[in-house]
Amino acid sequence: MELIALCLIINSLCVASRLAVKPQMETSANTEAIGWNSWNTFKTNFNQSTIEDTASTLVSTGLARAGYNYVVLDEGWQALTRDSHGRQQPNATKFPSGISYLADYVHRLGLKLGIYSDAGIYDCGFYPGSYGFEEVDADTYATWGVDYLKYDNCGGFYANTVSPQERFLTMSYALKNTGRDIFYSLCQWGNQFPWFWADQFSDSYRMSGDIKSSFNSDSSGVCKTAYCLNTGYAGVSVLTMIRKMREISAFQAPGSWADMDMLEIGTGTMTEFEERTHFSFWAALKSPLIIGADITKISSTSLAILLNKEVIAISQDDAGIAPTFLPNISVEGSVQVWAGPLSSQNSKCVILALNYGNNSTDITIPWGQIPTLQNFKSAQLKIRDVWAEQNLKTTGMEIKLLNVSSHQTKLLVLSAIQR
Template identity: 75%
Template structure:
């Protein structure tokens, strides 16, 4: 039998640029709040707050500098360099400061000649830039797709794999996070070369309202690049949750919790679905000014445990139990204990309602000989006891999600 050489290479070559993240990464990124207007006086207090607030202890270990850290030109040796006004101490000194706090540090670049704000991208300089990041003790690279002028002649898989190879060849473990906005359906190829990949255009700080032109599904090429609401991002994952697996995660973009645009129930729903769908949990708010309510949501240990569960299985949308535009029911298995499932029940409508979930409607429970299960309401932090046949959740508020852990009685 004669094998195609490309296929044979894909079967035998190790994954590129990956540290094979067994669980979705957690951390903080500067973009949502500060855009490109970042500097040392923002980043250092944020790093300190990650520690003092308890976020680092809860698992938010990466502090990521997004776009805006660079000078407009490379240095005399052709290397990317920090903006000396914004970062007078330099990136190596900042990395050392962050590491001494017990955190890891991330940085941003682009698979084009320029990044989105026309700072130098890494196209054609991948090995040089990867070596630079390694020499600075960088732990994480967010790699964007603006300025991808070679996109017409080279596929995203080819362009992003070049940096993946370069990172691997540095010998340093650098988590490789792609930011290609769901372009070219990365769930089919990005797991071969990265630790996470964006499955959609940029999120906006809105629970239900998209910007104009946003596509509601995952399979619509690049229609509606930016301005995706929380509800639409969840809708897109109906088609993609089955692709989630340890080693490379579909990234639903940064969390908008704490930006002051959502109710408490909406922020709970946002966090619940990002966690249960196994998206990376990257905070986008200014945590030095975040409310106690929003901080409490981000620190909820039981929701974080769902995201970091050893099985790495995302919940699945259950259309037979759901009603479009009204009720969404999702469920999936957990590895913790002898048996466990997580069930999400979202009231998408505008008024409070009751939601009934029969155990027979959850695929993994359909063939079970058990008729009753122990149930815990996670957000209420309350054990509901042993419940037979199914459960009716009373008075679920608009945009509220009930998160249930269902286990053997």
């Protein structure tokens, strides 16, 4: 579909779905926010103090005010066995006050609590999964005051007589039957191409294997495309995650979002340009924005990236449409150009121009190659360079971006000039 057609119809789009009207950053009554997850930094080595410190830091840094409102306990919160009533229970050493206490704590801060389980008999670390206990576990989470469930599929290897779709659907029904609004996030690593089915009963779904804290270096055996049987269970770089989205960005729509996994911004493995590129694409491509760093130790540079209001606004644009990769303007192995419609106020389109080569380069974007711009003259549009915080001038019928550094993305928002 041409971008001009998308821009013309965005104001008439209306897609209703559960909690995920926007990609999990907005804080209004109709949408839900994503904030932080324990896995990237702490794996299973976290406890009550970790969560309390993180929750208070979300508030004190302004991250909560910017929309990062969930505090998600990933794998490692559980005891190794269920209680005498068959219920999951927290590790008493790590969480001596229990999960209800923790939910009350984060709720008093104006935040929400997320928790983790698995659609199999066990989870990835052989803690009890929810297979066969879906209603019991959903009721337990609701009683504790949980607001979000990350639902993994490691244990599917031990419950493989039932399809992932059926097991995920069972938990969806169980959550709805509690009467509590619990955001439902699938973690199935892009297995069986979930963009074709997961939107029927989830609020977000993982479109690939786990992200690696690296801009362009994958672990061994990671598949570069979205449509492959080996989805790259773990070790997918930022650049490969972006590459996979070329094929499926058109599936993004209000109601259920393709999740590109957690943000590695602030983990100390990327340059400032790489972190900006990371955030630009996750926001523009409508992935949930889930911080994976230890925010109690995050640098001021990384924090400023996560707090950038203009980038967050692109994520939360009312149209909910992800940009499209434009191969005719891009140069494989060197430059990627993406463009897509915006609907907020006078904004028309967003353009991302990424130099993923090894050297600085100039990037020229011909006016006529962006379908949305074909009916506009340069004098009719304002071009905002988001990261530079300045407006650009056009040269004739093209946008000329000079000396774009290696791994830098120029994030542009084009708006109509009001006469």
